[in-house]
Each structure stands twice: as C-alpha cells, then as structure tokens.
Amino acid sequence: MIGHDVFLPAPLLVLSFGIMIVLAATACRRSAGRSLLGGMVTLLLALAVVGLHTGGVSGSEGDTLFIQDRWTTYTAALSLFSSMCILLMSWRDTAHEGAGTGDEYVLLFMLGTLGALAMVFSANYMPFFMGLELLGVSLMGLVAFRRRPATAGHEAAMKYLILSGVSSAILLFGIGLAYGVTGSLRFAPPVATGDIPAALPMAATVMILVGMFFKLSAVPFHMWLPDVMEGARVPVAAFLAVVSKIAIFSSLVRYFGAEEQPPFLNDILYAVIVLTILGGNLLALRQTSLPRLMACSSIAHVGYLLIAFLCPGLLQAGAITIYLAAYSASTLGVFAIMTAFAPPDGPEGTVIAQWTGLFSSRPFLASAMTLMLLSLAGIPPGIGFLAKFQIAATGVAHQRDLLVCVLVIGSIIGLYYYLNIIRVMLAAPLFPSAGQNRDSRPELTALVIVLTIIVVIGGLFPVRAIHPILPMHPALPETRDETVHWRAGLR
Amino acid sequence: MNALPALVLLPILGGGVAWVAGRIRPVPTPASRDAAWWVVLATLVMETLLLALVTFGHxxxxxxxxxxxxxxxxxxxxIAVRLDMDGLSLSLIWLSLVLCFPCVFLSTRQVTVNAGAFHFLFLATLTGVIGTFLATDLFLFFFFWELMLVPMFVLIATWGHEDRQRAAMTFFMFTQGSGLLxxxxxxxxxxxxxxTTGVLTFDYVTLSRTPLSPALSMLLMVGFFMAFAVKLPVVPVHVWLPAAHTQAPTAASVLLAGILLKTGGYGMIRFNVMLFPDAASRFAPIAMGLGVAGILYGAWLSFAQDDVKRLIAYSSVSHMGFVLLGIFCGSRMGMQGAIMQMLAHGLSTAALFLIAGAIQDRLHTRDMRRIGGLWAAMPRLSSAGVFFAVAALGMPGLGNFTGEFLVLLAAWHVSPPLATVAAAGLVPAAMYALRMVNRIFLAAPRAGLRPGPDLPARQMAVLACVMALVVMLGLYPQPFMTFSLPLPVADMTGGEDGAP
Known part of the structure; x- marks a missing residue:
C-alpha cells in the first residue's frame, strides 16, 4: 500500500529535511544561534511550499496516507505561522541558554511542529497517530525545559506525559476497534457493514472522540491543561495553546467531516460544548496566574469553536476560518506580550497582580495587550468580534438555542476576567519595577506590532469572500446544494 | 462626496492626532497638554461645520x-457600511456636538495626567455614538454600539474618582451583557x-419588511429591549448607572448622561417601535409601567442622596422614565415628547454634571452635607446651578417641561391612571431639585469651607449658550418637534429591493 503511493505534501518533506540538517549541523558544532536560524529558515520554507506536494495526485479511490486541499493548506499555514511566532518569542532565551541545551530546544520544537503538520495532512490513522505522538513526546520535552524552578517544569512534564499517554491509549483502542469494523485505516468514522453489531463502530467513534477531546482539553478532559501551561515556559505554553490545538481541531474536522453528525454524536458534542464553555470560563474566573487564566480561556474558546463545528451550513466555513485565525492571532499576541514583560524562566511576571500600572510604565505593551484581550472577549475593533459574531450566527441559523444561550453566558463571564486584567493594568502602579522586565527586545516588539496589525485589519477589513474551505465528503448529495446556497449568499 | 463617513471618522482621527500631539515631548508639559486640547477643539469645530453642511446643504x-x-x-x-440620516439622528448628533463644547471648555483642560490619551478616548466615544446614531446596517450598528463602551470604560477606570474601577467594571458588564442579547x-x-426569502442581509430597511410570527417578533423585540433598557436605563437594570455616573470624571459623566443614555432611547425608537410595531404595542403596557416605576423610584432615591453627582444620576433615571413612557405611548405626540425630553434632559443634566464637577474641583468633595452657601462666594456658578436645577424639575418655559408635558398628555390618552401616577413623580422631582439648590447654594456658608474662584467669563458664556438652548426648547419647541421625528419605515427606501 505504501510502496506505490508517493503522494507527500511538501511542507512535511521540507520540515523533515530541515530537522535532519539541523541535527547534522549539531553533530558538527553545537550552537543555539545556528539551530535557531536553521529552524526559522525551515519553517519559512515550509510556509512557502504549503500548498505543494510531491508525487501523483491523491487518488479519490483507495487509501492514501496524506491529503491536501484548501482546509489543510489553511490550517497548515496557520500552524506554521504560529510556530514561527513562537520560535521568535523564545529566540532570546534560547540563545542565552548556550549551546548545550539551546539547540535541543529548537530540535524538539521543530519535531513538535512536524507532528502537528502530520496530523493536519493525514488521511489515514497511521500518520495521524504518528503525528500525535511526535507532537506529544516533543511537547513533553519542551515542557520540562524550564530551568527556574526546575521542579515546576518537571512536574508539569510528568503530568502531561501521564495524561497524554492515557488519552493516546484510549485513542489507539478506538482506532483498533475501527480497524476491526471496517478493515481499513482510512481516516473517517467507521460505518458498520454486514453482521457487525452497530454498537462496535459507535464505541470506536466515541473512544476516538474522547482521545481527541483529551488533547483538545474539552471539559471533562481538561484538568491537565492549566497545570501544564503554568509549569511550562511562556512560549511553550503558547505552543500548547495554539499550534497543538489547531492541529487537533483540524484533524477533528477532517475526521468527522463538516456535515450533520449522527444523532448520538450530536448529543455528546452538545453536552461537551456546554460543559466546555461554562467550565472553562468559570475556572478562569478565580485564576491569579496569567498562563493558567489563558489556559482556561483557551478551553472556553475550544467550546466556541465546537459550536461552529456542530452547525454545518452556509456560514460554517467562514466562522471556523475566522475564529481559528482570531484565536491564534490574539492568543499569540497575549503570549508575546507576556514574554516581553516577564523575565526569562522565572515565575515573575506571570502573576496578574504584577501587571499593575503597566499602562503608565509601558504604554505600548499595555495598549496592545488590551487590544488582544478585547479581541479574545469579542469586542470591536479586534478580529475576535467578527469571529464571535459569526459563531453566534451559525448557532442562530441552526436554532441551537441552548448553545447560543451558553455562548452568551460564557461571553459575559469571559468579559469579566479579561476586563479584570485590563483593570489591573489601568490601576496606578504600586511598586513601579517589581518583577517587570525593563530591557526592550526589538524582535518581540516587531512581533507584537505585526500581530496587532493582523488583529485590527482582520477585524475592520475581513477577507471579502470567505471561500468554503472545509473538507466535504464528495459522495454526499448535500454538498452540491451547499455550494448553490453559498453562491446565492454571495450574490 | 458624501459627508456621513467623514462625520463618523473625523472625531476618532482628530483624537489620534490629539494623542500624538500630547506625546510629542517625552515629559508632558503644560504646552503639550494644551496642544492636545487645541486639536480636540479644532476637531469639534470641523465636525460642527461638516454637520451644518449636511443639515443645510442639499x-x-x-x-x-x-x-x-x-x-x-x-x-x-x-453586511455593508450603510449610514443613513433622518431628523431623529440629526438632532441627536447635534445634541452630542453641542454638549462636547461645554465639556471641552469647562472640564477636559483640567486633566493633567496623560491628557492626550484622555482626549483620544473622549473623541473615540463620540465616534461610537455618532456611528450608532447613523448606522442602518444591524451589524454596523452593533459594531458601534460595542465600540463606544471601550473608551468609556477606560475613561472611567483611569480618570475617575475613588471607587472608579468597580464602577467601570459594572458599567461594562451590564452594557456588554445586554448587548449580547x-x-x-x-x-x-x-x-x-x-x-423566508433566501436573502442574507443585515440591512435595516429590508429587514423591517420581514414577516414574523407574533411569538417570534415578541421574543426578538424583548432581546433588543433588554440592551436599550440597560442603556436608558429602565428601573430593574439601572444599577450600573449611579456608580458609573458618580465615579466618572466630569467630561465622561457629561458624555454618559448627555449622550450615551440617549443611544438607549434612540435604539428603542428605531429598533423596538419601528422594527416591531405590533410586538411593541403588545409590550407597551409593561414598558409604560416600567417607565412610571422609573419616574417614581428614581425621584424617590434621588431625594435620599447626599452625594451631588449621585443625586443627579438618580434624577436621570427618573427623567428617562418619561422617555420610556413616551416612546411606548404609541402616538405621535408621545414620540415627540420623548424626543424633546431626551434633548432637554441631555442639555440640562449635562450642565448639572459640569457644575457638580466644577464644585468638586474647587471644594474637593461632592458631599452636600459639607457644601453649603456657595451663592456668596461663587455667584456665577450658583446661578447657573440654580437655573439648570429648575430646568430639571420641569419648570414651564424650559425644555424639560415641554417634553414631560407632551409625554403626560399622550399617556393620558392611553391610560389616565398611569398618567396621574407619572405626574405625581413631578412632586418629588421638585423636592429633590429644590433641596439640592437649598443645601448647596442658598444655605448659610459652612464653617471651614474655602470656596475657590468663580467660573471665568468664558466658561460662563458657554453655559449661557446651553441655557439659551434650553429656553428655546421650552418656549418655541415647534421646529424641533416637527424636525426631529424619525422617518417612518413605510417611506424608507434603500436596501436590496429599493435599489436592485
């Protein structure tokens, strides 16, 4: 099966070769700076070739390992761009680490990105699971990278290792069951054929879903995320919150397709969404540490995204596209500002109370932070406003009244904790320079400016026409109707 | 060349320039603060000229x-950028601009900390308000509706008084939460x-022709009503208002009371009554009851306050009850009364907040138990205060009386008992207004109180212009009444089927 099939998306190839070259270079002479440069160039190259592939066209019949369409191009580009931003965030600290560990960090980081990309492109259980594990294992290394206090990093890495292992096991069990039912490793929900009882494919689907929810940190499976993100370095926390979630969500959409889900899945998703939005927002209310708060808010945002996933139709593609972009840009912005503000590696600067008076001490950072937080809360002029508007529109269009209510309640709760940070920053400074990083870092300033521009421009002048980029199963008759509707909407 | 987008964008652009002007020097000096102030003044003058062009040009x-x-x-x-102007939006924009001038002359020059940013936020709020008054695309309307909250939040939270942060949070949570509904x-x-039609549009005119079932239109109307009721405010959801108005810096109090409350009234006219006429008429008894409750409750609480700004804030709740009552009377007269009340209340309450701010600047307290007998020391300020307090209590010949009288008359046609109860609200209104006048201005001077200088002649001239407007609204209201009515939905053109 693999022998004759040489279809391979180009970014995977570029990234793999890049990793090998950086590895070889490390063998010659260990240098953090060189590795960082190699990593950045590789990511740039991968981003440049994100729409290309090698080998023959992926056959619609038969099994292929990978697939490439608009959806993969979009999510892969988004994860590559986010990875670049995060690499830029960790540039200075990694360069300071010295040769011994700095280049290991870069290698792990690139491996993690490769895993995420493999998940995005996979059309088969094998590359999906490999990508998942690649991402998980390198993330464990990355989380443990924290030096001061080292125990926090190790503890977080341990937690991540155990829970990620458990979820992988559940996922693998599900994949095994699915293979048993269909006899194929194709990346799609199993359908019972012949005399197989209907419960078997259902069990397989639910187990795979549970595994994905674990990685996505939807609510009953969310406990690990705040601890891990608090224990990890700030850029690694950003990687967890953005790149790994994009990858998982991308494959979730790929796996279940963007159509109406079967009833039992619908019910499960319904319950999970309600729990995720309320749980994430309520947890975030009491947090005093900014990474923990961002972890909880990212749980809630996954819930909002799942609403769009559950409401197929005219507006879905636009909602998911814009929401992913809005979430990534705003979250990356918050983490970039956190990196610029907090001294490397220490626990300082991550406690919200230490941000008191930021508006008077560093007005630019504080203004950008305000914009990012407002965008996350869904208030104009940031792109998050449009994103939340579209999510609500999909919900209303599908008459998912309960979900829309939960969205409103969650947004109000969310507003409180986002505003609270702004309030703290607006307050008069109590202890002017305690725990604040005063040296300016031009690369971070540039990154924050770029993300700010993206957030504002995206909010004011969103893409004129949002193309239907979601994966559709071509066999289904609804697909064609959908495009007709879409055209009608465009006109 | 169309003036409407310029009308919306000019304030925020001018605000940006003011911000830059305030930050040119690394260490803020009085000169750079004044630069920001002059930029704001120039922006407002340009905006006024532009508005005059729209008003009188063809x-x-x-x-x-x-x-x-x-x-x-x-x-x-x-979704499109659709801006339309009718008499209602034009008169409310005039009100906003007219109120900005006394704000700028009397209050914003006193801001010393980060003056550039203050002026930027001030004008950004104005942009949000003007956009709200002009937008006829529902998405755009919502965009501006949310947009005006952010600068106001920062204004209150940064430049406000002692309990500012809590007040700012309450303000934002209430308005944003109801906005989501x-x-x-x-x-x-x-x-x-x-x-029903297969056309996806947010155009106001097209949507106003949507056939809706009674239950659905009621549900949708209540959703709109909640947002506007919080902003207006209507009694059970008014709790954000006293805190926000009291804690805000003077200029922000004026904006809040003079203009932001009017966006609530504007929204009720434009989106509740005109978009869902049937549902609104079925909802009218409840809304009118809430309006009367607001009139009485606001006046009652106002009577019990010792804090000047809090007293004025509660009197706003009472006055806005008349607006709610008038809007839901369902008659042309009630609507005219509500609009007149909005204009007159905007002028008189804003002026009262300015005077309260001036008193606080000079005496460093808002507690009426510690202020007294200002007439001897500050005759100009006191006379202005007495004038606007009398206007607020509804003295015939002044603007508020016209509005209240029309509303009561219209309410009488609907339900005489309701009108009687509402009219009874004028008694406590007279009591709290005269009590305030007595304690602050007329009583014997307190020992240990060192009044500052009186209002300078230039500021007095600005206040005199506002007084003249209030008198004009009271004595010769006819042109304003006919001019400021909203364009009926049936006459509206535009949207998809108007211009294919």
Whole structure:
C-alpha cells in the first residue's frame, strides 16, 4: 500500500529535511544561534511550499496516507505561522541558554511542529497517530525545559506525559476497534457493514472522540491543561495553546467531516460544548496566574469553536476560518506580550497582580495587550468580534438555542476576567519595577506590532469572500446544494 | 462626496492626532497638554461645520433620507457600511456636538495626567455614538454600539474618582451583557428573513419588511429591549448607572448622561417601535409601567442622596422614565415628547454634571452635607446651578417641561391612571431639585469651607449658550418637534429591493 503511493505534501518533506540538517549541523558544532536560524529558515520554507506536494495526485479511490486541499493548506499555514511566532518569542532565551541545551530546544520544537503538520495532512490513522505522538513526546520535552524552578517544569512534564499517554491509549483502542469494523485505516468514522453489531463502530467513534477531546482539553478532559501551561515556559505554553490545538481541531474536522453528525454524536458534542464553555470560563474566573487564566480561556474558546463545528451550513466555513485565525492571532499576541514583560524562566511576571500600572510604565505593551484581550472577549475593533459574531450566527441559523444561550453566558463571564486584567493594568502602579522586565527586545516588539496589525485589519477589513474551505465528503448529495446556497449568499 | 463617513471618522482621527500631539515631548508639559486640547477643539469645530453642511446643504440623490451612504463591507454575509440620516439622528448628533463644547471648555483642560490619551478616548466615544446614531446596517450598528463602551470604560477606570474601577467594571458588564442579547436578536431576525426569502442581509430597511410570527417578533423585540433598557436605563437594570455616573470624571459623566443614555432611547425608537410595531404595542403596557416605576423610584432615591453627582444620576433615571413612557405611548405626540425630553434632559443634566464637577474641583468633595452657601462666594456658578436645577424639575418655559408635558398628555390618552401616577413623580422631582439648590447654594456658608474662584467669563458664556438652548426648547419647541421625528419605515427606501 505504501510502496506505490508517493503522494507527500511538501511542507512535511521540507520540515523533515530541515530537522535532519539541523541535527547534522549539531553533530558538527553545537550552537543555539545556528539551530535557531536553521529552524526559522525551515519553517519559512515550509510556509512557502504549503500548498505543494510531491508525487501523483491523491487518488479519490483507495487509501492514501496524506491529503491536501484548501482546509489543510489553511490550517497548515496557520500552524506554521504560529510556530514561527513562537520560535521568535523564545529566540532570546534560547540563545542565552548556550549551546548545550539551546539547540535541543529548537530540535524538539521543530519535531513538535512536524507532528502537528502530520496530523493536519493525514488521511489515514497511521500518520495521524504518528503525528500525535511526535507532537506529544516533543511537547513533553519542551515542557520540562524550564530551568527556574526546575521542579515546576518537571512536574508539569510528568503530568502531561501521564495524561497524554492515557488519552493516546484510549485513542489507539478506538482506532483498533475501527480497524476491526471496517478493515481499513482510512481516516473517517467507521460505518458498520454486514453482521457487525452497530454498537462496535459507535464505541470506536466515541473512544476516538474522547482521545481527541483529551488533547483538545474539552471539559471533562481538561484538568491537565492549566497545570501544564503554568509549569511550562511562556512560549511553550503558547505552543500548547495554539499550534497543538489547531492541529487537533483540524484533524477533528477532517475526521468527522463538516456535515450533520449522527444523532448520538450530536448529543455528546452538545453536552461537551456546554460543559466546555461554562467550565472553562468559570475556572478562569478565580485564576491569579496569567498562563493558567489563558489556559482556561483557551478551553472556553475550544467550546466556541465546537459550536461552529456542530452547525454545518452556509456560514460554517467562514466562522471556523475566522475564529481559528482570531484565536491564534490574539492568543499569540497575549503570549508575546507576556514574554516581553516577564523575565526569562522565572515565575515573575506571570502573576496578574504584577501587571499593575503597566499602562503608565509601558504604554505600548499595555495598549496592545488590551487590544488582544478585547479581541479574545469579542469586542470591536479586534478580529475576535467578527469571529464571535459569526459563531453566534451559525448557532442562530441552526436554532441551537441552548448553545447560543451558553455562548452568551460564557461571553459575559469571559468579559469579566479579561476586563479584570485590563483593570489591573489601568490601576496606578504600586511598586513601579517589581518583577517587570525593563530591557526592550526589538524582535518581540516587531512581533507584537505585526500581530496587532493582523488583529485590527482582520477585524475592520475581513477577507471579502470567505471561500468554503472545509473538507466535504464528495459522495454526499448535500454538498452540491451547499455550494448553490453559498453562491446565492454571495450574490 | 458624501459627508456621513467623514462625520463618523473625523472625531476618532482628530483624537489620534490629539494623542500624538500630547506625546510629542517625552515629559508632558503644560504646552503639550494644551496642544492636545487645541486639536480636540479644532476637531469639534470641523465636525460642527461638516454637520451644518449636511443639515443645510442639499443632497440631490438621498431620497427620503437627509443623507445616505452605502458601501459593501462583507458581501458574503450581506453586511455593508450603510449610514443613513433622518431628523431623529440629526438632532441627536447635534445634541452630542453641542454638549462636547461645554465639556471641552469647562472640564477636559483640567486633566493633567496623560491628557492626550484622555482626549483620544473622549473623541473615540463620540465616534461610537455618532456611528450608532447613523448606522442602518444591524451589524454596523452593533459594531458601534460595542465600540463606544471601550473608551468609556477606560475613561472611567483611569480618570475617575475613588471607587472608579468597580464602577467601570459594572458599567461594562451590564452594557456588554445586554448587548449580547441584542446580538442574538439581530441574528434571529436576519435568520428569519433568510429562511423566508433566501436573502442574507443585515440591512435595516429590508429587514423591517420581514414577516414574523407574533411569538417570534415578541421574543426578538424583548432581546433588543433588554440592551436599550440597560442603556436608558429602565428601573430593574439601572444599577450600573449611579456608580458609573458618580465615579466618572466630569467630561465622561457629561458624555454618559448627555449622550450615551440617549443611544438607549434612540435604539428603542428605531429598533423596538419601528422594527416591531405590533410586538411593541403588545409590550407597551409593561414598558409604560416600567417607565412610571422609573419616574417614581428614581425621584424617590434621588431625594435620599447626599452625594451631588449621585443625586443627579438618580434624577436621570427618573427623567428617562418619561422617555420610556413616551416612546411606548404609541402616538405621535408621545414620540415627540420623548424626543424633546431626551434633548432637554441631555442639555440640562449635562450642565448639572459640569457644575457638580466644577464644585468638586474647587471644594474637593461632592458631599452636600459639607457644601453649603456657595451663592456668596461663587455667584456665577450658583446661578447657573440654580437655573439648570429648575430646568430639571420641569419648570414651564424650559425644555424639560415641554417634553414631560407632551409625554403626560399622550399617556393620558392611553391610560389616565398611569398618567396621574407619572405626574405625581413631578412632586418629588421638585423636592429633590429644590433641596439640592437649598443645601448647596442658598444655605448659610459652612464653617471651614474655602470656596475657590468663580467660573471665568468664558466658561460662563458657554453655559449661557446651553441655557439659551434650553429656553428655546421650552418656549418655541415647534421646529424641533416637527424636525426631529424619525422617518417612518413605510417611506424608507434603500436596501436590496429599493435599489436592485
């Protein structure tokens, strides 16, 4: 099966070769700076070739390992761009680490990105699971990278290792069951054929879903995320919150397709969404540490995204596209500002109370932070406003009244904790320079400016026409109707 | 060249320039603060000229609207930048601009900390308000509705008084939370329209022709009503108002009381009564009851306050009850009364907040138990205070009386008992207004109180202009009454089927 099939998306190839070259270079002479440069160039190259592939066209019949369409191009580009931003965030600290560990960090980081990309492109259980594990294992290394206090990093890495292992096991069990039912490793929900009882494919689907929810940190499976993100370095926390979630969500959409889900899945998703939005927002209310708060808010945002996933139709593609972009840009912005503000590696600067008076001490950072937080809360002029508007529109269009209510309640709760940070920053400074990083870092300033521009421009002048980029199963008759509707909407 | 987008964008652009002007020097000096102030003044003058051009110039192709502007924004979702102006929006924009001048002359020059940013936020709020008054695309309306909250939040939270942060949070949470209900209603209306016609649009005129079932239209109308009721405010959801008005810096108090409350009234007229006329008439008894409750409750609480700004804030709740009552009377007269009340209340309450701010600047307290007998030391300020307090209590011949009288008359046609109860609210109004006048201005001077200088002549001249307007609204209201009525939905053109 693999022998004759040489279809391979180009970014995977570029990234793999890049990793090998950086590895070889490390063998010659260990240098953090060189590795960082190699990593950045590789990511740039991968981003440049994100729409290309090698080998023959992926056959619609038969099994292929990978697939490439608009959806993969979009999510892969988004994860590559986010990875670049995060690499830029960790540039200075990694360069300071010295040769011994700095280049290991870069290698792990690139491996993690490769895993995420493999998940995005996979059309088969094998590359999906490999990508998942690649991402998980390198993330464990990355989380443990924290030096001061080292125990926090190790503890977080341990937690991540155990829970990620458990979820992988559940996922693998599900994949095994699915293979048993269909006899194929194709990346799609199993359908019972012949005399197989209907419960078997259902069990397989639910187990795979549970595994994905674990990685996505939807609510009953969310406990690990705040601890891990608090224990990890700030850029690694950003990687967890953005790149790994994009990858998982991308494959979730790929796996279940963007159509109406079967009833039992619908019910499960319904319950999970309600729990995720309320749980994430309520947890975030009491947090005093900014990474923990961002972890909880990212749980809630996954819930909002799942609403769009559950409401197929005219507006879905636009909602998911814009929401992913809005979430990534705003979250990356918050983490970039956190990196610029907090001294490397220490626990300082991550406690919200230490941000008191930021508006008077560093007005630019504080203004950008305000914009990012407002965008996350869904208030104009940031792109998050449009994103939340579209999510609500999909919900209303599908008459998912309960979900829309939960969205409103969650947004109000969310507003409180986002505003609270702004309030703290607006307050008069109590202890002017305690725990604040005063040296300016031009690369971070540039990154924050770029993300700010993206957030504002995206909010004011969103893409004129949002193309239907979601994966559709071509066999289904609804697909064609959908495009007709879409055209009608465009006109 | 269409003036409407310029009208919306000019304040925020001018605010940006003011911010830059305030930050040119690394260490702020009085000169750079004044630079920001002058930029703001120039922006307001330009904006006024532009508005005068729109008011008195002739627009050849505007149709029934006074001015019309349309540009695609998000065509895939049927969202466009649609700005339309009728008499109602024009008169409310005039009110906003007229109020900005006394603000700038009397209060914003006193801001010393970060003056550039203060002026930027001040003008950004103005942009949000003007946009709200002009937008006829529901998405755009919601965009501006949310947009004006952010600068106001920062104004209160940064430059406000002792308990500012809590007040700012309450203000934002209430308005934004109710705004989300309006968002759901907007989407519900759009989707109902899409389901019946297959056209996805956010255009006000097109959506006003959507056939709706009674239950659905009631539901949607209540969603809109919640957002506007919080902003107006209507009694059970008014709790954010006293804190926000009291803690805000003077200029922000004026904006809040003078203009932001009017966006609530404007929204009720434009979106509740005109978009869902049937549902609104069925809802009218409840709304009118809430209005009367607001009149009495606001006046009652106002009577019990010792804090000057809090007293004025509660009197706003009472006055806005008349607006709610008038809007839901369902008659032309009630609507005229509500609009007159909005204009007159905007002028008189804003002036009262300015005077309260001036008193606080000079005496460093708002507690009426510690202020007294200012007439001897500050005759100009005191006379202005007495004038506007008397206007607020509804003295015949002044603007507020016209509004209240028309509203009561219209309410009498609907329900005499209700009108009687509402009229009874004028008694406590007279009591709290005269009590305030007595304690602050007329009583014997307190020992240990060192009054500052009186209002300078220039500021007094600005206040005199506001007084003249209040008198004009009271003595010769007819042109304002006919001019400021909203354009009826039936006469509206535009949207998809108007211009294919």
């Amino acid at each position: 627009q050849p192709h505007a149709g029934p609207w006074l001015a019309h502007f349309s540009m695609p924004w998000l065509p895939a979702m049927g 309006m968002l759901v209603s907007i989407l519900g209306l759009v989707m109902a329209h899409y389901r």
